Amino acid sequence: MFATLLTGAFIAISFSAPPGPVAMETVRRGLRGGFRPALNVQLGSIIGDSAWFLAALIGLGPLVQANPGRLWLIGNEMDRPVYQDDMTPEMYAQAYHEAYTFIKGLDPTARVGIGGVIQPTPVRLQYLDRILAAYQTAYGVRMPIDVWNTHVYILREVKNEWGASIPPGIDVITGTVYTVPQSVDAAIFAGLITELRSWLKARGYQHTPLIVTEYGVLFPQWFLQSEGVTTAQIEQFLGEVIHYLNSAQDRALGYPPDNYRLVQQAALYSLDDDSTDEDGYYRWGGFLHQSTPLYTQTAIGAQYNSLLAALPPQIDLIAVHAQTDPGVLIVQPGESITTVVSVWIGNGGNTSSGVPAAVRFRDVSGGQIRWTWEADVSPLDGCGQQRVVSFTWPNLAIGAHVLQIEVNPNRYLEETLYHNNALTLTLVVGTHALYLPVHSR
Secondary structure, three states: OOHEEEEEEHHHHHHHHHOHHHHHHHHHHHHHHHHHHHHHHHHHHHHHHHHHHHHHHHHHHHHHHOOOOOOEEEOOOOOOOOOOOOOOHHHHHHHHHHHHHHHHHOOOOOOOEEEOOOOOOHHHHHHHHHHHHHHHHHHOOOOOEEEEEEEEEOOOOOOOOOOOOOOOOOOOOOOOOOHHHHHHHHHHHHHHHHHHHHHHHHHOOOOOOEEEEOOOOOOOOOHHHHOOHHHHHHHHHHHHHHHHHHHOOOOOOOHHHOEOOOOOOEOOOOOOOEEEEEOOOOOOOOOOOOOOOOOOHHHHHHHHHHHHOOOOOOOOEEEEEEEEOOEEEEEOOOOEEEEEEEEEEEOOOOOOOOOOEEEEEEEEEHHOOOOOEEEEOOOOOOOOOEEEEEEEEEEOOOOOEEEEEOOOOOOOOOOOOOOOOOEEEEEEEEEEOOOOOOOOO
C-alpha cells in the first residue's frame, strides 16, 4: 500500500510541476490572489491526482466493472470558479480524456457524458468551444461524448461576484446579467435549451442525447419574495418548464431517436437540500421535502408530484435510421456482394416498452415482396434509448434493392404514435464508384 501511495504521489507531482494546465492555473490564481491560492493549486493537484490514482486502482475500477452499461458524468460545474470544479478548458479536456479512456477501457458499453455547466449562455458556450478545441488539439480527434449534459439556471454572470460568475480561462468581465425575477422566466429557460441544441447541431452533436441534470428554483423563496417574485410566479415557472421539458420538439434541432425532442431527461434540483446559513435562512429553494424525519413535503414538492402524476405513460417505438456495411456496394460484372444491414430502433416515449418488440425486414425490390425476416429488439426504456438490430443480406446482384423496415409491425405493443415505426432503405449495387470531396465546417 505504501508503494502504491508513493507511486500515486510521484505521478501527481510529475503532472503538476512541468509547464501545463496546472502551472497555468497556478499563475492565474497567484496573480489574482497571491502566494497562498497559487500554493493551494499545486497542493490540490498533487493530493487530487494521488487520490485519483488510488481511486483508479481500488475504487473507480471495481465500480465501473460492477455497473456495466452505466452513464458516468465527468465533473460538475467545472465552469464555476471557487465554489465548484473551477477548471480551465484545457484542464477539463485533459481530465475528461483520462476519465473517458479509463472507463471505456474497463467497460466498452459504458456511456460517458460531459459535466454540466451552470447554464448554456453565450459565455459558457464559448467555454465549451474552448474545451472541444483543447481536446482536438491535444488528442487529434473530436471529443467523444456519449451524452451531453447541462444545468439550466438563470443567474447573473459577473466576474468574481455572486451568481454564476465567469468561467475560468474566459477573458471577459460580464456575460449575461440576468435579474433575480428573470430566474423564474420560462421563456428564457426555453431559449437557453434552444440555443444549446443549435450549438450542438453546428458542432456535429445533434444525434447525441441531451440531459438536464439540474434545473429548478435555485433561490430560496424568502429571497425571491424580497425581490418581488410571488409564489404564483414560482408555481407558474415550474409548471411551464416541466411541460416544456416533456414536450418541446424541433425536427431541425432535436434528437431523432426521441421523436426530435430537445431534451431527453431532466432532474429537478433538489430532492432535499434544505441546508441553512448561519442565521437559519434556507440557502436554496426548490427542494421537494425536508432532509430529516418526518421528511415533510414542501409546497413545491406537492406541485411537482401533481405535475408528474398528470403526465400519461407513453411508448413510442421509432425506426430511426439504417445503414449497410460495407456502405458502398461495388462489384465486378457478373458478381454479387454480401452486406450487413443495421437498423437503430428507439423509444421516444416516457415509459419502457417492457417486452421485446418485433422488427420486420422485407425485400420489396421490383414492387413485390420477395422475402420477409423478423427479429426481436430487447425492451427499450423511454427518453430516446435505442438499440441496434442487424442481419446479413447475402448475394446481392447488380442493381437496386429496396428494403422496408418496420418495428412493432403487428401492433402487439400499444403506442402513442405509429407513423414513425417504418423506414425504407434503398441499396444500389454497381460496378463503378465516383468519389467526390466533402467539405464540412
